[in-house]
Amino acid sequence: MEQQRSEHPSLVKPLRCIVKLGGAAITCKNDLEKINEAHLEMVATQLTQVMISGSSSSKVPGMDWSKRNGMSGISINVENYQELSESSSFIVVHGAGSFGHFQASQSGVHKGGLERPIVKAGFVATRISVSTLNLEVVRALAREGLPSLGLSPFSCGWSTRGKNIASANLSTVAKALDSGFIPVLHGDAVLDELQGCTILSGDVIIRHLAEHLEPDYVVFLTDVSGVYDRPPTEPDAVLLKEIAVREDGSWSVVKPPLEDNHVKMTAAAHDTTGGMETKISEAAIIAKLGIDVYIVQAATTHSIRALSGDLKGNIPDDWLGTAIRFAG
Amino acid sequence: MEQQRSEHPSLVKPLRCIVKLGGAAITCKNDLEKINEAHLEMVATQLTQVMISGSSSSKVPGMDWSKRNGMSGISINVENYQELSESSSFIVVHGAGSFGHFQASQSGVHKGGLERPIVKAGFVATRISVSTLNLEVVRALAREGLPSLGLSPFSCGWSTRGKNIASANLSTVAKALDSGFIPVLHGDAVLDELQGCTILSGDVIIRHLAEHLEPDYVVFLTDVSGVYDRPPTEPDAVLLKEIAVREDGSWSVVKPPLEDNHVKMTAAAHDTTGGMETKISEAAIIAKLGIDVYIVQAATTHSIRALSGDLKGNIPDDWLGTAIRFAG
Incomplete structure (x- = not known):
């Protein structure tokens, strides 16, 4: 193409x-x-x-040494930068x-x-x-x-x-x-x-x-919890938790079980940016390569679980977000 | 090399x-x-x-449409952008x-x-x-x-x-x-x-x-008038107005006539940034290609003459700056 x-x-x-x-x-x-x-x-x-491995134990030293970030232009404390954080x-x-x-x-x-x-x-x-x-x-x-x-x-x-x-x-x-x-x-x-x-x-x-x-995996951080079956502002909107992509590029919702098991993509599934349709089709192409895609709300407990890669094996029931994966 | x-x-x-x-x-x-x-x-x-040709007659419309530059985010006046300024x-x-x-x-x-x-x-x-x-x-x-x-x-x-x-x-x-x-x-x-x-x-x-x-030509805009025979802060510092570069890469001062016709590059010729030695040798390499190099103080009447390319034929006596050219 x-x-x-x-x-x-x-x-x-x-x-x-x-x-x-x-x-x-x-x-x-x-x-x-x-x-x-x-x-x-x-x-x-x-x-x-x-x-950064081990970053929870000690503060990682910053790398923005600009005036706006409080630098005086006199000197940097080199000792803060001894330890190599991989x-x-x-x-x-x-x-x-x-x-x-x-x-x-x-x-x-x-x-x-x-x-x-x-x-x-x-x-x-x-x-x-x-x-x-x-x-x-x-x-x-x-x-x-x-x-x-x-x-x-x-x-x-x-x-x-x-x-x-x-x-x-x-x-x-x-x-x-x-x-x-x-x-x-x-x-x-x-x-x-x-x-x-x-x-x-x-x-x-x-x-x-x-x-x-x-x-290994791709994470989309957005301003809503994931992909819904209709605009998330509508009262009955259902979060699509797992989408399976097949070899021919078609995809279907695995979790939760939906009545007709199909989301009307023309107008139904999108976030407030109006870009969710593109997002699913782009995500489906990535998932077809065998790469898991997680769409999740930024700055939440759910986003850190997605970013850590812990979802690769199994999606826990209490995780809020949309996982798009290759079904073979 | x-x-x-x-x-x-x-x-x-x-x-x-x-x-x-x-x-x-x-x-x-x-x-x-x-x-x-x-x-x-x-x-x-x-x-x-x-x-920009003809830019002296009318104000060229700006291209920084950011909030910091006073944009409201409501609309741009498209009519300002009708005329193509080449x-x-x-x-x-x-x-x-x-x-x-x-x-x-x-x-x-x-x-x-x-x-x-x-x-x-x-x-x-x-x-x-x-x-x-x-x-x-x-x-x-x-x-x-x-x-x-x-x-x-x-x-x-x-x-x-x-x-x-x-x-x-x-x-x-x-x-x-x-x-x-x-x-x-x-x-x-x-x-x-x-x-x-x-x-x-x-x-x-x-x-x-x-x-x-x-x-056609290269202009270096600096914070001093050009290259001097010694630090420009010294009372007897002489501005080198024309330097000729020869085929073998060596160069000599053509104007003004100097006593020994050579500037001691080791310590003598530099500006306050300490970078004039590099500048002359880099400029000489460019000049050897047949490309005139002008080193001139920024934001002066002399810099605009250099930028316009008017110096290519002849360096007027009242121009302050250093021209570095190929002498063949």
């Missing part, structure tokens, strides 16, 4: 997990360029807990939330046409906005001691062709992982070979990374 | 100029992570003047100044050794700091209507081998240029094949870009 020119780098250390930080989970959706600081900090704390291999990808959407929708970056001044300006404005969020996410993770490096897909040379990924340089991501860092990618404005430019979503990035770097 | 695996992309439109914004010119050097807002704005204004092809590279140096020197990122926690943390902290500055430079240029896109060398896949450039993906830079954007690169922390990591300086980036993308 895709015409890819990307390499297929092999990692020295196997990739444990790709985490999506949903835009709605880490920003205040209806407030232009406002970060949900409390949620982002909680997400960073949970990631530290699951990624972190397992994660990739973080975040959405845009209230960053980037305004700039992209006002100018129509997703529809292309870079020869039009408004689109060109919107492309610049969108990248400024999403880069601002990326820097804040990297900062938040670094403050908790996670060795995070921002990697903009545009800068990495990712481009599309008719909205499919045409070129995606994974070697920088792989090198960063192999050097013990956590690459932090994001939904971005990129060049498109057919229409000039478009928006490359975080979900498409995750699918591409999962296909090529084969993580 | 270098073992390069980089491609050699050809540009659709010839590259007019590579501009270096010296760290000392756009930041307050002794004040951690403080931008010299007035200088940066003046630099952006001058770049708009020389790059910008000529420029690349901007900036130094770090008071961003990045503190983090890099405290941890020894330039000496390598990523297996040491302090170096790993310093690598993360340095990239956060220089990315912060890069975003501010892109914002400042975008506010003046320049279609600027931040491109971090690390993200672009640049790496070194024993401090020489080992890999430098120029295709993203070339594609951005061909799509009418201004790539904005910067000195960055990068991976090194021999010592694990190092600092890749803006000057080395410029030399590499000049060798492969062959601009």
Whole structure:
């Protein structure tokens, strides 16, 4: 389907997990360029807990040495950095939330046409906005001691062709992982070979990374408990706890048992961002590779269970979220 | 000398100029992570003047649509973006100044050794700091209507081998240029094949870009008038106005006539950043390619003459700065 020119780098250390930080989970959706600081900090704390071995016993020293983070510019206490805390291999990808959407929708970056001044300006404005969020996410993770490096897909040379990924340089991501860092990618404005430019979503990035770097599991952190059979704001909405994906790509709900065992995808199953339909179909493609996908509310006891990988064997009854897995 | 695996992309439109914004010119050097807002704005204004045809007659609409720049998130006035202002092809590279140096020197990122926690943390902290500055430079240029896109060398896949450039993906830079954007690169922390990591300086980036993308001319914007025969703070310091580079790489001062016609490079010729020796040798390599190099004080009448390319034929007597050219 895709015409890819990307390499297929092999990692020295196997990739444990790709985490999506949903835009709605880490920003205040209806407030232009406002970060949900409390949620982002909680997400960073949970990631530290699951990624850095022994991190619960002692505080991991921070890696954001900027003035804004209270640095005087005089000296760093090197003694805090004696102990090597081995972190397992994660990739973080975040959405845009209230960053980037305004700039992209006002100018129509997703529809292309870079020869039009408004689109060109919107492309610049969108990248400024999403880069601002990326820097804040990297900062938040670094403050908790996670060795995070921002990697903009545009800068990495990712481009599309008719909205499919045409070129995606994974070697920088792989090198960063192999050097013990956590690459932090994001939904971005990129060049498109057919229409000039478009928006490359975080979900498409995750699918591409999962296909090529084969993580143990993938976690989508969102602002609702998971995938429901209808909008979660409706009173009778039922959380779909387990979805099985078959070899032919079709999928069905395993838990809970539903009357017609099918969710009407056209309008019924979505979250408030309206993106759940894309999310399930992207997740199903990942699950078909044999990679478990967990969709769960960020900054909860359920999200930490998903992030730790404990769900791989069996989904406990008291876990709230949606697991999407290959049924063979 | 270098073992390069980089491609050699050809540009659709010839590259007019590579501009270096010296760290000392756009930041307050002794004040951690403080931008010299007035200088940066003046630099952006001058770049708009020389790059966008007809920009003196009407205000070019801005491209930073962020909340911090006064956007409400309600709507953009699309009518402001009707007219296509054709910008000529420029690349901007900036130094770090008071961003990045503190983090890099405290941890020894330039000496390598990523297996040491302090170096790993310093690598993360340095990239956060220089990315912060890069975003501010892109914002400042975008506010003046320049279609600027931040491109971090690390993200672009640049790496070194024993401090020489080992890999430098120029295709993203070339594609951005061909799509009418201004790539904005910067000195960055990068991976090194021999010592694990190092600092890749803006000057080395410029030399590499000049060798492969062959601009008409290169301008270094600094915080002093140019290259002097001794520290410019000394009373008898003489500004070297023209330096001729010969085929064998040696160089001599053409204007003004000096007594021994040689500057003692070991300690004599430098600016306050201590980096002028590197700057001349990097500039000489560029000049040897037949590309004029102008070193000039930022945000002055002299810098705009250098940026416009008017000096290519002849250096007027009233121009203050240092021109470094190939003498054949």
